[in-house]
Amino acid sequence: MSANVLHLDNVTMQFGGVVAVNDVSLDVNEGEIVALIGPNGAGKTTVFNVITGVYAPTNGRVTLRGKVIAEDQPRGKMRKLYSGGHAYMYPHTVNNTPDKITKQGMARTFQNIRLFKSMTVFDNVLVAKHMNLKAGFLRTALHLNGAEERRIREETQALLEVVGLTDVQDEIATALPYGKQRRLEIARALSTKPSMLLLDEPAAGMNPQETEELCAFIRDIKDRFGLTVLLIEHDMNLVMDISDRIYVLNFGALIAEGTPAEIQQNPEVITAYLGVAEE
Amino acid sequence: MTIAGKTPKTKKLDRATLISIFIIALVYVLAFVLEQVMPATSMLFTVLKKGATYALVAVSMNLLNGFTGLFSLGQAGFMLIGAYTYAIFTIPVAQRMNVYQYYNGGLVQFSLPVILALVLAGLFAALFAFLIGLPVLRLKSDYLAIATLGFAEIIRAIFQWDKIGVLTNGSNLLRLFPTFADFNVRDANGTVLVYWSTFVPFVIAGVCIALIMLLINSSYGRAFKAIRDDETAAEAMGINLARHKMIAFCVSSFFAGVGGAMLAMYANSVQAKSFTTAMTYEILLIVVIGGIGSVTGSVLSSFLFVASSEWWLRFLDQEQMIGAWKVPLLRNGFRLVVFSVIIMAVVLFFRQGIMGTRELPDLFRKRHKLAGKGARKA
Numbered sequence: 001m002s003a004n005v006l007h008l009d010n011v012t013m014q015f016g017g018v019v020a021v022n023d024v025s026l027d028v029n030e031g032e033i034v035a036l037i038g039p040n041g042a043g044k045t046t047v048f049n050v051i052t053g054v055y056a057p058t059n060g061r062v063t064l065r066g067k068v069i070a071e072d073q074p075r076g077k078m079r080k081l082y083s084g085g086h087a088y089m090y091p092h093t094v095n096n097t098p099d100k101i102t103k104q105g106m107a108r109t110f111q112n113i114r115l116f117k118s119m120t121v122f123d124n125v126l127v128a129k130h131m132n133l134k135a136g137f138l139r140t141a142l143h144l145n146g147a148e149e150r151r152i153r154e155e156t157q158a159l160l161e162v163v164g165l166t167d168v169q170d171e172i173a174t175a176l177p178y179g180k181q182r183r184l185e186i187a188r189a190l191s192t193k194p195s196m197l198l199l200d201e202p203a204a205g206m207n208p209q210e211t212e213e214l215c216a217f218i219r220d221i222k223d224r225f226g227l228t229v230l231l232i233e234h235d236m237n238l239v240m241d242i243s244d245r246i247y248v249l250n251f252g253a254l255i256a257e258g259t260p261a262e263i264q265q266n267p268e269v270i271t272a273y274l275g276v277a278e279e
Numbered sequence: 280m281t282i283a284g285k286t287p288k289t290k291k292l293d294r295a296t297l298i299s300i301f302i303i304a305l306v307y308v309l310a311f312v313l314e315q316v317m318p319a320t321s322m323l324f325t326v327l328k329k330g331a332t333y334a335l336v337a338v339s340m341n342l343l344n345g346f347t348g349l350f351s352l353g354q355a356g357f358m359l360i361g362a363y364t365y366a367i368f369t370i371p372v373a374q375r376m377n378v379y380q381y382y383n384g385g386l387v388q389f390s391l392p393v394i395l396a397l398v399l400a401g402l403f404a405a406l407f408a409f410l411i412g413l414p415v416l417r418l419k420s421d422y423l424a425i426a427t428l429g430f431a432e433i434i435r436a437i438f439q440w441d442k443i444g445v446l447t448n449g450s451n452l453l454r455l456f457p458t459f460a461d462f463n464v465r466d467a468n469g470t471v472l473v474y475w476s477t478f479v480p481f482v483i484a485g486v487c488i489a490l491i492m493l494l495i496n497s498s499y500g501r502a503f504k505a506i507r508d509d510e511t512a513a514e515a516m517g518i519n520l521a522r523h524k525m526i527a528f529c530v531s532s533f534f535a536g537v538g539g540a541m542l543a544m545y546a547n548s549v550q551a552k553s554f555t556t557a558m559t560y561e562i563l564l565i566v567v568i569g570g571i572g573s574v575t576g577s578v579l580s581s582f583l584f585v586a587s588s589e590w591w592l593r594f595l596d597q598e599q600m601i602g603a604w605k606v607p608l609l610r611n612g613f614r615l616v617v618f619s620v621i622i623m624a625v626v627l628f629f630r631q632g633i634m635g636t637r638e639l640p641d642l643f644r645k646r647h648k649l650a651g652k653g654a655r656k657a
Contacts, residue, residue: 052515102517114512116505118572118636127501131517137526141494149498192517 003030004066005196005228006051006106011060012084013046013252014074020046022252023060023085028196033222033229035239038249039272044232045111047249048200051230052108053098058082061090064196068094069101103131107194109185111201111232115173121184122169126156128191156191162224163187163217179210183217190225197221199231203238211235215242240264248272295640302639303485310481314474326586327477328459328545331484334581336538337565338488338574343531344563345572346495348507349524350424352559353411354535356431359554360407361400361536362543363438366453367446368396374455379448386445393457397483397540404536405529407434412528416521431559438551447551454548480541487534492574494530503527568625569632576634583633592617 006028013021021043028034036044049055051062053070058078061071071094074082096104107128116124129152135145143149160166163183168176173184182202189197202218203211215238222229233239239246240260248256248263250272256263263269310327317323336354343349368391370378379385391399415426441449462475494500502523505513514520543549565584569576595614599606625632 054511097519097521098511098514099517099519102515108515110512110515114509114515116508116512118508119501119504123501123504127498127505127513127518128516130498130502130505131519133498137499141497141499142490143493143497152498188516 004028005030005032005064006230007063008047008051009061009063010084010086010089011047011050011057011062012082012086013043013050013055014058014078014082014084017081017083019084019252021050021057021249024249024252024254026247026254026257028228028230030228031222031226032244033218033231033242035243035246036230036232036249037234037236037239037246042249043252044249045200046252048108048198048232051101052106052198053096053101056095059084059087059090061094064101064104064106067104068092069096069104070094099131102192102194105193105195106198107189107192107196108198109182109189109200109202111204113181113185115181115184115188117172117174119173120170121165121173121176122156122160124173124184125159125188125191126152128188129156131192159187159191163190163221178205179213182206182214186217186221190221194225194227196228196230199229199233201232201234203233203235206235208237211238214238218242295643298643299639307478307481307485311478314477319471319474319476322590324477326582326590328480329542329589330582330585331477331480332538332541332545333562333565333585334578335484335487335541336535337562337569337577337581338491339531339534339538340562341566341569341571341574341577342491342495342503342534343527344566346500346507347503347524347527348510349416349527350420351427351528351531352424352556352563353408353427353431353532354562355554355556355559356427356434357404357408357532357535358539358542358558359431359434359438359551360404361539362549362554363447363453363539363551364400364403364536365396365540365543366456366549368399369393369456370453371455378453378455379445381451382445382448385448397537400540401533401536404539405533408529408532409525412525416524416528428556428559431554431556435551435554450550450552452548452550453543456543458544458547460547480545483537483541487537488574488578491530491534495574499523499526564622567632568622570634570636571632572636573632573634573638575637575639576632579633588614588618 004027006026008024008026011021011024012019024047026034026036036047038044046055050057050070057070057072059073059082062069071090071092073088073090116127119127133140133145133148133152135148139145157166160169163186165180165184165187168180173181176184186197186199186202199218203214206214218229218231219242221227231243243260246256246258246260246263247254248266248269255272256266256269258266314324336358340351340354343351367387371390372388375388376384411427411430415423415430418426437443438447439450440447443449444451447453459476459480462479463471464473464475465471495503502513502518505516505518506520506523510520539554546553561584565580566577568584569578569580592614595609595617596611597609599609
């Protein structure tokens with residue numbers, strides 16, 4: 001039942017002498033909501049960037065549904081510089097650009113909202129359907145794929161209804177209020193028909209009420225689209241409320257893993273992170 | 280429910296689009312009628328022919344710089360390839376001895392129909408774009424601009440190299456190929472019965488621009504705009520950056536190549552050294568003045584630009600007398616000074632250009648009732 005969806009083996013990301021992510025191994029199983037938390041600069045977004053192909057890992061392996069999507073070991077100058085763990089256990093080099101990984105069914109949102117600024121809400125969601133077009137370049141460019149274009153427009157329309165953005169669909173994306181921009185980013189990610197969704201601080205800048213709505217929204221889309229979710233978040237209420245499991249990252253390394261209740265009791269985590277957040 | 284979303288989109292197309300289509304049709308009819316009734320030597324037709332040519336090249340540049348966000352300055356280079364391809368393949372076999380007088384009649388000993396040669400001009404430009412694009416498109420913004428600029432310069436030098444003169448005629452002119460004037464229908468005495476020499480470039484440019492518009496409004500156009508707005512996000516949405524940038528680059532170059540062929544037809548001769556960097560800048564200016572991201576803007580400003588530089592501002596280059604008073608400063612070259620000032624003013628105060636990112640139908644949608652009709656005819 002709970003098959004493994006995403007699996008990281010000893011992933012290290014080192015920039016020059018700086019080890020941003022150090023020897024991280026984690027698992028996300030089918031249908032779970034897993035949170036990745038940690039103080040600022042702990043390397044959470046870097047983990048996302050490795051998973052989604054923005055960075056190639058310095059060492060380690062990323063597997064999505066049993067398929068290796070990234071694997072490498074220290075090369076060139078990095079052989080001398082490397083200071084992470086478990087070096088030279090991953091001899092193959094597998095590199096995928098972010099678009100290829102999205103095509104494998106993994107979509108993401110960004111910490112600082114990255115919408116297509118000049119495009120309407122509708123087009124923002126519609127453009128995510130582009131990668132699945134069957135018609136070739138010439139047919140599409142000459143508008144000879146009418147049926148397909150109609151289909152993706154209808155799908156977009158239906159999706160906008162689900163996420164509740166129909167009333168603003170003809171607005172320019174950046175004209176939306178902040179909360180709706182966040183929601184639009186998630187809608188755009190959903191438009192690629194992912195089986196796994198990565199959310200990078202979805203509640204950043206939201207007030208408690210908006211955060212609560214977001215929480216319900218994430219649960220809703222998870223059930224509706226059968227998603228597995230990995231999220232980065234600083235809002236502890238959201239994290240504790242929504243997550244099945246939590247990984248805690250500090251200075252690039254994992255320091256704890258467990259259910260929300262376990263994490264709240266973990267002394268190491270409290271020292272590193274929650275202790276500060278509590279009072 | 281799902282169909283409900285389609286209707287507002289189609290409804291919006293109605294009136295504004297119809298008016299736009301009507302205006303464009305009117306411009307074409309006017310161009311045709313005026314050509315029949317006015318003397319063929321009128322400056323107006325020079326402007327219209329060159330304007331149509333520049334409009335196509337400007338729109339092709341806008342596709343790349345405005346819609347895809349790739350700042351390329353290789354336009355003159357691709358025009359050169361297009362112009363040469365067209366000329367090389369259309370010079371009548373009987374004339375080749377005259378043209379290639381230093382190269383024994385040249386290498387190519389056949390000639391193709393004009394339409395075919397135009398397509399070939401585009402294809403060759405696109406082929407070069409593909410080859411140059413492989414290494415160059417990895418670069419971003421200014422670096423891409425520098426690399427493409429360098430490419431255009433290299434191409435210009437290579438085409439003048441006398442070792443490949445059998446093909447390019449070295450640094451000599453290519454001429455005697457079919458030009459716009461050859462489309463005029465004449466009787467046995469050579470008197471013109473029907474003038475087509477302005478209408479034909481309008482048709483060529485019109486068809487090409489319509490194709491570009493189709494592309495811009497297709498799913499690929501949306502992907503281009505996504506890349507322009509945010510590369511990282513576009514890639515995360517599954518858009519293959521390398522592939523889409525390459526497509527935009529090749530398509531843009533294809534139409535620049537066709538534009539180059541049109542410029543050859545307009546100028547009656549081709550010489551590599553005339554495809555200078557200054558030409559690319561002229562086209563860049565047209566794009567900026569018209570509005571980066573607006574096809575209509577590029578077309579309008581092409582005609583305005585050509586009319587100003589070839590016609591309306593010519594008086595600045597000669598001494599002018601108002602009554603007995605001699606206007607100071609006016610002399611050969613002063614036109615360019617005025618031009619530069621206008622350009623600076625545009626860049627400083629009207630960065631949006633004439634149209635911003637709006638298109639012709641947008642003018643009839645909201646309160647923006649701009650000079651759609653009047654300016655277009657200029």
